[in-house]
Amino acid sequence: xxxxxxxxxxxxxxxxxxxxxxxxxxxxxxxxxxxxxxxxxxxxxxxxxxxxxxxxxxxxxxxxxxxxxxxxxxxxxxxxxxxxxxxxxxxxxxxxxxxxxxxxxxxxxxxxxxxxxxxxxxxxxxxxxxxxxxxxxxxxxxxxxxxxxxxxxxxxxxxxxxxxxxxxxxxxxxxxxxxxxxxxxxxxxxxxxxxxxxxxxxxxxxxxxxxxxxxxxxxxxxxxxxxxxxxxxxxxxxxxxxxxxxxxxxxxxxxxxxxxxxxxxxxxxxxxxxxxxxxxxxxxxxxxxxxxxxxxxxxxxxxxxxxx
Amino acid sequence: xxxxxxxxxxxxxxxxxxxxxxxxxxxxxxxxxxxxxxxxxxxxxxxxxxxxxxxxxxxxxxxxxxxxxxxxxxxxxxxxxxxxxxxxxxxxxxxxxxxxxxxxxxxxxxxxxxxxxxxxxxxxxxxxxxxxxxxxxxxxxxxxxxxxxxxxxxxxxxxxxxxxxxxxxxxxxxxxxxxxxxxxxxxxxxxxxxxxxxxxxxxxxxxxxxxxxxxxxxxxxxxxxxxxxxxxxxxxxxxxxxxxxxxxxxxx
Ligand SMILES: Cc1cc2nc3c(=O)[nH]c(=O)nc-3n(C[C@H](O)[C@H](O)[C@H](O)COP(=O)(O)OP(=O)(O)OC[C@H]3O[C@@H](n4cnc5c(N)ncnc54)[C@H](O)[C@@H]3O)c2cc1C
Ligand SMILES: Nc1ncnc2c1ncn2[C@@H]1O[C@H](COP(=O)(O)O)[C@@H](O)[C@H]1O
Numbered sequence: 001x002x003x004x005x006x007x008x009x010x011x012x013x014x015x016x017x018x019x020x021x022x023x024x025x026x027x028x029x030x031x032x033x034x035x036x037x038x039x040x041x042x043x044x045x046x047x048x049x050x051x052x053x054x055x056x057x058x059x060x061x062x063x064x065x066x067x068x069x070x071x072x073x074x075x076x077x078x079x080x081x082x083x084x085x086x087x088x089x090x091x092x093x094x095x096x097x098x099x100x101x102x103x104x105x106x107x108x109x110x111x112x113x114x115x116x117x118x119x120x121x122x123x124x125x126x127x128x129x130x131x132x133x134x135x136x137x138x139x140x141x142x143x144x145x146x147x148x149x150x151x152x153x154x155x156x157x158x159x160x161x162x163x164x165x166x167x168x169x170x171x172x173x174x175x176x177x178x179x180x181x182x183x184x185x186x187x188x189x190x191x192x193x194x195x196x197x198x199x200x201x202x203x204x205x206x207x208x209x210x211x212x213x214x215x216x217x218x219x220x221x222x223x224x225x226x227x228x229x230x231x232x233x234x235x236x237x238x239x240x241x242x243x244x245x246x247x248x249x250x251x252x253x254x255x256x257x258x259x260x261x262x263x264x265x266x267x268x269x270x271x272x273x274x275x276x277x278x279x280x281x282x283x284x285x286x287x288x289x290x291x292x293x294x295x296x297x298x299x300x301x302x303x304x305x306x307x308x
Numbered sequence: 309x310x311x312x313x314x315x316x317x318x319x320x321x322x323x324x325x326x327x328x329x330x331x332x333x334x335x336x337x338x339x340x341x342x343x344x345x346x347x348x349x350x351x352x353x354x355x356x357x358x359x360x361x362x363x364x365x366x367x368x369x370x371x372x373x374x375x376x377x378x379x380x381x382x383x384x385x386x387x388x389x390x391x392x393x394x395x396x397x398x399x400x401x402x403x404x405x406x407x408x409x410x411x412x413x414x415x416x417x418x419x420x421x422x423x424x425x426x427x428x429x430x431x432x433x434x435x436x437x438x439x440x441x442x443x444x445x446x447x448x449x450x451x452x453x454x455x456x457x458x459x460x461x462x463x464x465x466x467x468x469x470x471x472x473x474x475x476x477x478x479x480x481x482x483x484x485x486x487x488x489x490x491x492x493x494x495x496x497x498x499x500x501x502x503x504x505x506x507x508x509x510x511x512x513x514x515x516x517x518x519x520x521x522x523x524x525x526x527x528x529x530x531x532x533x534x535x536x537x538x539x540x541x542x543x544x545x546x547x548x549x550x551x552x553x554x555x556x557x558x559x560x
Contacts, residue, residue, distance in 0.1 A: 010473060069478065070441065070451050093471040097453045100406065100438035104445035109407045109526035110438050122530065127435050128325035132334050133535050136527040174450035174481050178466065181475040191472075195559075219560070227490060237456065237470045237491065244346075244430055244490065246472070252559040262324060269538055273559045275550065281543075290541035291553050303547045308560060 001030030001120055004080060006089035006098070007048050009036050010068070014044035017192035018090035020051045020155035022147040027053035027155075029086055029120055034058070037076060039066030045163045052158030062168035067177035068094045074101040076169035081106055081142060085120070091146035091247075099146050108140035115151040129243040129266040149191065150249040150270060183236055190222040190239065195252040196271070198224030198241055199234065200264075202257020202278065202297055206234045211297065212256055215305045224248065224268075226258045242267035257297050260285025277301060309423035309460075309482075311354040311363045313388065314413055315347040315370050317379040318433040325433075331531045334433075336400050343379045346428025348386070349488040352495035353458060354426050355387040362460040363424070365389050369416055371409050373400050377511060384506035385498030391509070392416060396516035396523050403434055408516075408523040410442035415519035417447060422483065424465070429454050429487040440487035450480035454489040 003026050008015035014036065023032055032053055036045040037060040045059035058080070064072045077098070081087055087102060089095035091113050103110035115133070116124035122137045123145065190196065197219060199212035209229070216223045225235035227242060241248055243266035253271035258264060260276070260283055268274070269288055276289035279296050286292040293300055319325060320340040328335045343351075357363035368383035370376040371394040380391035394412050396404050404412075417425065427440040444451035452458075452467035456475065459466045460482075468477045470489045480486075498506070516523050544550045554560045 067476070067478075070444075070453070074445065093454060093469075096437050097441060097451070100436075100441035101445040101451065103438070104407060104410060104442035107407075109405055110436070110442070111527065112436055112438060125435075126535070127532075128319070128334055128433055129435070130535055131325040132327045132532050134532045135530040137530050138527055140526050172448075172450075174484075175452070176479045177476070178479055179477040180473070181477075182473045231491060236474060238472060238474045243432065243435065252554070263321070269535075273554070273557050274538075274541075275554070286543070287540045288538045290557070291550055292541065292543045293547070293550050294543060300547055304550065307547060307551050 001086070002084045003030050003032045003086040003088060004084040005032055005034045006077060006095060007034045007036045007044060008090050008092050008094065009038040009041055009044040012038055012040040012043060014047040016047060017154065017189070018092060018149045019048060021149035021152040022088060022090040023051050023053045024155040025114065025117055025147045025152045026086065026088055028117065031055035035060065035077070035080065037065040037073060039063045041065070049160040049163050050157055052156040054159060054161045056161055057163040058166045059163060060166050060168055064168055064171055069175050069177060070097045070101050071172040071174045072169065073098045074105060075172055077102045078105045079169045084142070086143045086145070088145045088147055090149045095146045099144055103144035106142055106144065108142050108144055109138065111136065111138060111143060111145035113148040114145050115148045129262050130269065131262065148247060150247045187216065188220070188222045190224055191246050191248055193222035194250050195219050195221035196224050196248050196250045197221045197254045197256065198226065198258060199229055199256050200226035200258030201228035201232060203229060203234055209234045211301050215254070215301055218305045218308050226264050255285050255289070256301055258285055259283050260288065309363050310365045310367060310420060311357060312417060312420060312422040312425045313347070313350050313354045313366060313368050313383065314425070314427045314439065315351065315368050315379055315383050316344040316428070316431050317341050317370060317372055317376040318344045318431055321345050321432055327532055327534045331533055333401055333529065333532045341375070343382050344428050344431050346430055346488050348495040349490070349492050350426040350428050351383045351386050351388060352493045353488060356493065357460065367392065367420060367422070369394065369413065371396050371404055371412050373397050375400065380511055381506050382498065384509040385503040386496060387502070389509065391511040392514060393511060394514045394516060394519070404523050405525050405527065406436050406438040406442050407526060408521060409439050410446055411521045412516055412519050413443050414446045415521065424483060425485045427485065427487050429489050440485045444485040450484045452478060452480050452484060453487040455486050456489050456491040458486055458492065
């Protein structure tokens with residue numbers, strides 16, 4: 001059995017954490033070949049070659065792949081699909097955009113958000129905002145899937161595996177990149193951070209979100225947010241944790257001014273230790289928190305930041 | 309330009325799903341069902357395009373059990389012009405997979421010739437996040453998934469997308485598939501007069517067989533179980549106690 005894994009490459013850099021966890025999830029199925037595609041992707045390919053469990057790396061360097069557009073990326077994967085039984089990617093927004101397109105072009109079902117690999121055709125995945133876990137068995141000749149990386153351990157160092165350049169695929173010419181709005185931050189990346197501090201509607205404003213950020217910085221944590229905080233403009237969209245945002249499973253998750261709707265819990269309830277700070281002692285978040293502090297966030301959070 | 313909006317009938321987002329005791333799935337008997345929240349956003353966007361003069365007609369499509377007609381009536385009450393129900397299952401526990409849904413939608417698109425399809429990003433029951441992208445593949449169309457802003461400009465659409473790193477803006481050639489993310493708009497509520505009017509709007513009924521699509525699932529559901537539960541911990545009385553507990557737990 002051979003596995004083709006689309007590495008997560010952004011602006012020439014490999015997302016080592018997400019790609020490595022996906023390798024860890026898949027290496028039991030056979031030799032894992034990682035594909036790194038980008039306007040520049042050689043460095044990413046070399047980084048992928050050092051992930052334990054990677055047998056081979058393919059590098060497709062072409063401006064066509066610079067902005068991770070779905071149509072050319074899917075065409076490239078479909079062109080390579082013949083040699084592989086499993087075609088996978090970490091479940092990032094890029095992969096969620098690309099992989100269903102790949103699956104449909106191959107006339108197979110996509111298996112999104114795999115949280116456990118049972119055997120070569122049987123997988124677990126969460127449904128209904130994580131309120132149920134389904135075991136599915138694919139009858140398709142090829143399995144196209146995305147991996148819920150928060151469910152897997154990081155991969156170690158290995159290799160280096162051989163790195164080979166490949167030619168670009170077709171350009172479907174259907175879409176064009178115009179612009180990225182990416183906030184630069186020195187904080188750890190949300191989905192790979194060991195600690196996450198999230199704020200909700202209770203924080204009240206964008207300015208007051210600084211209270212959340214100060215605690216995060218004291219802890220060396222990433223910052224997250226509830227949907228309500230993002231919708232209200234207190235936090236950018238890429239901070240949203242939940243069913244339809246990012247899924248995190250850090251050592252420590254601190255939920256501040258967040259009520260604990262099922263859609264939010266879906267993105268964080270596998271965290272190791274959960275702390276909730278909320279002024280409403282009936283807030284559902286307390287039902288899953290290891291340590292709950294009932295109180296006003298505007299006094300308790302600065303006090304906590306100071307005492308750490 | 310005609311706009312097609314696929315809408316799915318799903319468990320209401322306020323209802324907590326319960327796994328059936330025999331592990332055969334999630335219990336949907338006597339559970340409140342509603343339009344998938346992302347599809348409300350998609351319908352709203354299509355109606356706004358019509359109000360702005362960028363769209364001429366909004367057609368809602370749903371695939372599933374007969375009861376999905378109610379979901380289509382909601383879309384009509386919001387302002388869609390007509391609806392197509394494709395009956396593809398008898399049992400309300402049968403979920404049609406995105407690949408089969410996309411194949412039926414492809415046939416509907418070929419019959420209706422819309423210039424744009426706006427789907428939801430994700431159905432909140434199966435959490436697949438796949439149908440729009442699959443439909444784009446089958447049609448050979450461009451796709452703009454997870455849209456938070458949509459502008460039509462001649463024969464192209466400019467779409468801002470919510471991605472892991474922030475926002476990305478792309479331009480796609482029309483016809484295209486767009487999938488709606490949470491912040492594309494805030495959907496309206498249907499007014500009572502519009503709910504009454506919706507009862508008279510046309511709703512065509514078809515079957516999957518009419519389109520020659522086999523809806524046999526590719527993914528066999530072996531079992532469905534509850535996730536490992538998490539029990540409530542303790543309440544601490546002060547910030548000092550919290551700091552102490554976190555030190556004991558070794559997380560700080
Ligand atoms: C289709 C769909 C998808 C969704 N996806 C997501 C998702 O991915 N992620 C997500 O988070 N949500 C998601 N939601 C939204 C979810 O249902 C909730 O509406 C949302 O999580 C609520 O956010 P919140 O807890 O910040 O706000 P609220 O529920 O309003 O809670 C605010 C909390 O702050 C507390 N508070 C207020 N003031 C203070 C204070 N001074 N000190 C301490 N505590 C205070 C209150 O007691 C309350 O518990 C989704 C919803 C839908 C329909
Ligand atoms: N049975 C269905 N009927 C109509 N539209 C559907 C159906 N299933 C999925 N869709 C559309 O595809 C989107 C994504 O669904 P999914 O890929 O299942 O997460 C939904 O938000 C709908 O717009």
